[in-house]
Amino acid sequence: MVDQKITPLEFEKPLALLAQQIELLEKQIGEGAHPELENDLDRLNQQYDQLKRSLYSNLRGIDHLALARHPQRPYTRDYLGRWDSAWIEMHGDRKGVDDPAMVTGLLRMGDHKVVVCGTQKGRTIHEKKNCNFGMPQPEGYRKALRLFQHAEKFQLPIINLIDTPGAYPGLAAEEHNQAEAIAVNLRELSGLTVPVISVITGEGGSGGALAIGVANRILMLEHSVYSVISPEGCASILWRSADKVAEACTAMKMTAREIKQLGVADEVVTEPLGGAHHDADFAAEKLREALVRHLNELTKMSPKELRKDRQNKFRRLGAFVES
Amino acid sequence: MVDQKITPLEFEKPLALLAQQIELLEKQIGEGAHPELENDLDRLNQQYDQLKRSLYSNLRGIDHLALARHPQRPYTRDYLGRWDSAWIEMHGDRKGVDDPAMVTGLLRMGDHKVVVCGTQKGRTIHEKKNCNFGMPQPEGYRKALRLFQHAEKFQLPIINLIDTPGAYPGLAAEEHNQAEAIAVNLRELSGLTVPVISVITGEGGSGGALAIGVANRILMLEHSVYSVISPEGCASILWRSADKVAEACTAMKMTAREIKQLGVADEVVTEPLGGAHHDADFAAEKLREALVRHLNELTKMSPKELRKDRQNKFRRLGAFVES
Amino acid sequence: MFCSRGFLSENSFQRAAPRPEGLSDNDMDLKEWFANRKKKQEQAEVKQPLTTEEYCALWTQCFQCRELLYTKDLRENLHVCPKCLYHFRVGAEQRVEQLTDPGSFEEIDANLRSSDPLGFVDSEPYPKRLRDAERKSGLVEALLSGTATMEENPVALGIMDFGHFGGSMGSVVGEKVARLIEHAEEKRLPLILFSSSGGARMQEGILSLMQLAKTSSALKSFHDAGLLYISVLTEPTYGGVTASFAMLGDIIIAEPGARVGFAGRRVIEQTIRQKLPADFQTAEYLLSHGQVDMVVERTKLRETLVQLIEFHTKQNKPKSGSSQQTEPVIPGRAG
Amino acid sequence: MFCSRGFLSENSFQRAAPRPEGLSDNDMDLKEWFANRKKKQEQAEVKQPLTTEEYCALWTQCFQCRELLYTKDLRENLHVCPKCLYHFRVGAEQRVEQLTDPGSFEEIDANLRSSDPLGFVDSEPYPKRLRDAERKSGLVEALLSGTATMEENPVALGIMDFGHFGGSMGSVVGEKVARLIEHAEEKRLPLILFSSSGGARMQEGILSLMQLAKTSSALKSFHDAGLLYISVLTEPTYGGVTASFAMLGDIIIAEPGARVGFAGRRVIEQTIRQKLPADFQTAEYLLSHGQVDMVVERTKLRETLVQLIEFHTKQNKPKSGSSQQTEPVIPGRAG
Numbered sequence A, B: 001m002v003d004q005k006i007t008p009l010e011f012e013k014p015l016a017l018l019a020q021q022i023e024l025l026e027k028q029i030g031e032g033a034h035p036e037l038e039n040d041l042d043r044l045n046q047q048y049d050q051l052k053r054s055l056y057s058n059l060r061g062i063d064h065l066a067l068a069r070h071p072q073r074p075y076t077r078d079y080l081g082r083w084d085s086a087w088i089e090m091h092g093d094r095k096g097v098d099d100p101a102m103v104t105g106l107l108r109m110g111d112h113k114v115v116v117c118g119t120q121k122g123r124t125i126h127e128k129k130n131c132n133f134g135m136p137q138p139e140g141y142r143k144a145l146r147l148f149q150h151a152e153k154f155q156l157p158i159i160n161l162i163d164t165p166g167a168y169p170g171l172a173a174e175e176h177n178q179a180e181a182i183a184v185n186l187r188e189l190s191g192l193t194v195p196v197i198s199v200i201t202g203e204g205g206s207g208g209a210l211a212i213g214v215a216n217r218i219l220m221l222e223h224s225v226y227s228v229i230s231p232e233g234c235a236s237i238l239w240r241s242a243d244k245v246a247e248a249c250t251a252m253k254m255t256a257r258e259i260k261q262l263g264v265a266d267e268v269v270t271e272p273l274g275g276a277h278h279d280a281d282f283a284a285e286k287l288r289e290a291l292v293r294h295l296n297e298l299t300k301m302s303p304k305e306l307r308k309d310r311q312n313k314f315r316r317l318g319a320f321v322e323s
Numbered sequence C, D: 001m002f003c004s005r006g007f008l009s010e011n012s013f014q015r016a017a018p019r020p021e022g023l024s025d026n027d028m029d030l031k032e033w034f035a036n037r038k039k040k041q042e043q044a045e046v047k048q049p050l051t052t053e054e055y056c057a058l059w060t061q062c063f064q065c066r067e068l069l070y071t072k073d074l075r076e077n078l079h080v081c082p083k084c085l086y087h088f089r090v091g092a093e094q095r096v097e098q099l100t101d102p103g104s105f106e107e108i109d110a111n112l113r114s115s116d117p118l119g120f121v122d123s124e125p126y127p128k129r130l131r132d133a134e135r136k137s138g139l140v141e142a143l144l145s146g147t148a149t150m151e152e153n154p155v156a157l158g159i160m161d162f163g164h165f166g167g168s169m170g171s172v173v174g175e176k177v178a179r180l181i182e183h184a185e186e187k188r189l190p191l192i193l194f195s196s197s198g199g200a201r202m203q204e205g206i207l208s209l210m211q212l213a214k215t216s217s218a219l220k221s222f223h224d225a226g227l228l229y230i231s232v233l234t235e236p237t238y239g240g241v242t243a244s245f246a247m248l249g250d251i252i253i254a255e256p257g258a259r260v261g262f263a264g265r266r267v268i269e270q271t272i273r274q275k276l277p278a279d280f281q282t283a284e285y286l287l288s289h290g291q292v293d294m295v296v297e298r299t300k301l302r303e304t305l306v307q308l309i310e311f312h313t314k315q316n317k318p319k320s321g322s323s324q325q326t327e328p329v330i331p332g333r334a335g
């Protein structure tokens, strides 16, 4: 019942404490020492379930952020492998770089054949470093663009999975013009005539996320977040204090439900209670069902309609007063 | 009459010797020492003119090669500046590199507005190094491609000037996939719907030359050369000797007239006697006249015709027997 | 009229613009300089007919070479230091004056105002910050857009003003850029956008980020229509503006010394833990790294833009009776 | 049957192929190895029932791991060393056998022969070299082209053979590639080209260079027709072939260990005057440098090609009565 392998987050500490007590009690009962404690155990288990439900239905922005960044959260490759164990990975920008932080390939999903692109964080230290903690280089965005063009040529739908702190603020990245790499992707994605669905699976960090986020449908996992700047960056600029991350999270309205209320996300996809990392299979299946449903809808549209639909979606976004 | 600033080539040595004698004689006569030598001077001058004409009408392949590589030969920028002192240079591949070995820009020529691309050798030691002796990097070919696409968008004719030993055989060039850069240019040039004219102004070295050489019309300056491999490379592979460059030049049929006979070049453009470096203004004007003439013809064709014309031109090239 | 630290926008000459976020303050304050100077002069010979404020109106110190410049001369030289070519920041209205035929500029979409979709509050509510920014800068938004003629060539022109809210792009800037692009496409006008921005406007959250997609998407249609877009990068252009319309020009021009990038210098230095080259992210650095087509001095910007517009829009007219070889006359070129 | 140094083409097993130009000769000669062994054995106990030639027909030494392999097993493993996965070079006909449905391959353009447009002579005239190459390799050209089916999927297939004239591309190879592309476009077939080449054929001079343009141009039309082209890079692919059709695949696959580049390793080392990394220009190096989509072992090549073809050509058939969530069956996959 209590998943021991999952590292508890700060806000999950009360739950973890309770779980420890339950475990202790179970051990004692198991050893036959205090069979009269069984009632206590039942009560504790009930408390645990209650606390869990109430905890996860009253999460603050910063709690979602913590879940979105949970080190055990499923990453792009975890989803792809579950959806199609025979998916075909494609590599490289053809110009000197294969960015491991951007995974691209061909995949079957239900009756649909799709091109997939996704940012990839690493699990092990070596992977993390290799994937630059999920921050693609300009060449990563250009690799994605190559696959978008492949999809357009063969009229294949595109699914993008987004889980990135953003583009990498590095010397080479600026030298190789990451601003241009992102901008070109925004422009070219908007012109495609195939269905494009983007999913924020974890962190949706600024322009680096949007670079594969110009889609007909934007889905967000329940605990994922999407923001114009990292909450840390926002706190340090507007509050001039690194301690105000929670305030920045709240102010920016970056949770899945808020982003949907703002008209940016089209659907919030339910995660297992406690977050996708508690049951990656379940999370992958839920997301898969949602994707197939949207694919079924979008593939009914004509190429021209698809392009127009996507351009209209972004044309409408924004809030202003016209006097 | 004798141009002193021009460095004589090996095969021009007899001419240079004669020029020295004439100069000596002129000096003596000028000093009033031997006025009776005036007849000798006339005779020598006649000899000089005769030798010059006969020398330049009986050049071997390796002599053309030497002229094509003459350090004082006009380079791309020398032509562009003479054709339009107000030409507008465009820079960069937008992805991190501006290759000085590939010059690109916008230029007016007669009533025509054209996009120009050209390989650039350096004149000074600093320039030579900067331009990598006229050998573009992959990013140089991609810079040219960007301009080709610009020309296509705005339906501007393209003029390419070629004077390059070839692509650079370097580590970074291979890493950045120069083969792909060249191949993509070949494919994309063939698909353009605007007039493309390429001119071999000096050395046309292999794939690195062809990368901006897929044109509706291929012009060659009288002493320019065009070959599938450098004569030095050919000699070392087939003759296994660096001394056999002259033989390789002859065997490969790489002079302007030979390339025209093989159906590859469409026109040989006359150079001043002794080579373009003897009178760059004249050479530039002659080439300009030829270019305007071809532009006038090509701009009468429809976009579709232009593409078809270019594809047909290369489709026909080759020699084989069909039994 | 107020004194200015050269580093600030030319707006500050007239409007005491708010200190843009994220800019360093290590330059010498001109008022201080005058105060010191006055003190010295008073000690020597007491003969000081002008007040400090009057002095400031007349003189401007160059941020780069520290030369004291006669403000009127500086303005006539388009706010470029005649000594060291330092390009002072200029406001959108001044750009219009510098670039367009007199009286030809017609503003569009002047009636768009920011709202507060998130109810955003940090130390102050966003609406109050907006009112303050408007009062201080005299501008209602960070972008001025409209149509004009340049040497009789009609153009669609959008100019960002760093003086308002650090040139940040929120919904209004995004909407105005998108409408300008659509207007230019409909009328088949060449489009010129001047960028100057600290990035997306945090106070409008994710909706600001979406303006990157909105503007880039509008440029896709514009591009496919075969129309000309010239992007001009001016000091400073960062973040979401760089990563959208600023980098999508058919031709990209930068003003000398302008700093342009995606991530800011300080963020990068903190990330990679090493000092960056001094010229990092300057216009000249961008040029040598293939990111811009040309760096053009402000005093030659107008003629360059006209030349480029005429090159890409005017049909070739065969001159009757003239030879094909005649050098064409390019209007607007000094030589 | 002849003995082979593993480094040479599998052709050499049957045809004693000419030594390809530009390849090193530092590997141990197998005959020598046997001679030594025999000598030793004779010294010990004289019991040697097979002649050297018979031995060679039965056994092959792996070039990489030096293991002695039973030739029949090696052939059944598609000439991939079962110990170290070294990929022996194979000829075009063998590729056809390995890849296509039995009996499905129909060659086209078999009647094209090289001519001698330049009258090229070095130490020998080009026509004589051609005759020698044909006699030694049993092939009339360096490319075999035709149509076939792969697990019932019709394809246009072109395979270069390094065994003929070092796989060099002259007019015939260029013409055959162009015709194959045109044929594939007309019949709307997926196209697969296997490259293996030392580059353009010098003996046909500038006309060889023009084959780069001819083949790339044909691929432009093919590409615009929305058809699938898979390029397979095999040991070795260099020069003009790399710089044309080999690098233009929608998908590019390389065989493990295959060396692919534009300029040759030795030329680069002479130019830059430094040693290159050991894995420079190998398939694996290309993969990590973003130049190929995947490196696929020969034993999995056929199923990968079929999978890719079916992915890009077959229409999605909604399975009647089955749920959308059912994992699709991908034919030709081992698991």
Ligand SMILES: [Zn+2]
Residues within 6 Å of the ligand: C062, C063, C064, C065, C066, C067, C081, C082, C083, C084, C085, C086
């Ligand atoms: Zn100054």
Ligand SMILES: [Zn+2]
Residues within 6 Å of the ligand: D062, D063, D064, D065, D066, D067, D081, D082, D083, D084, D085, D086
């Ligand atoms: Zn082995």
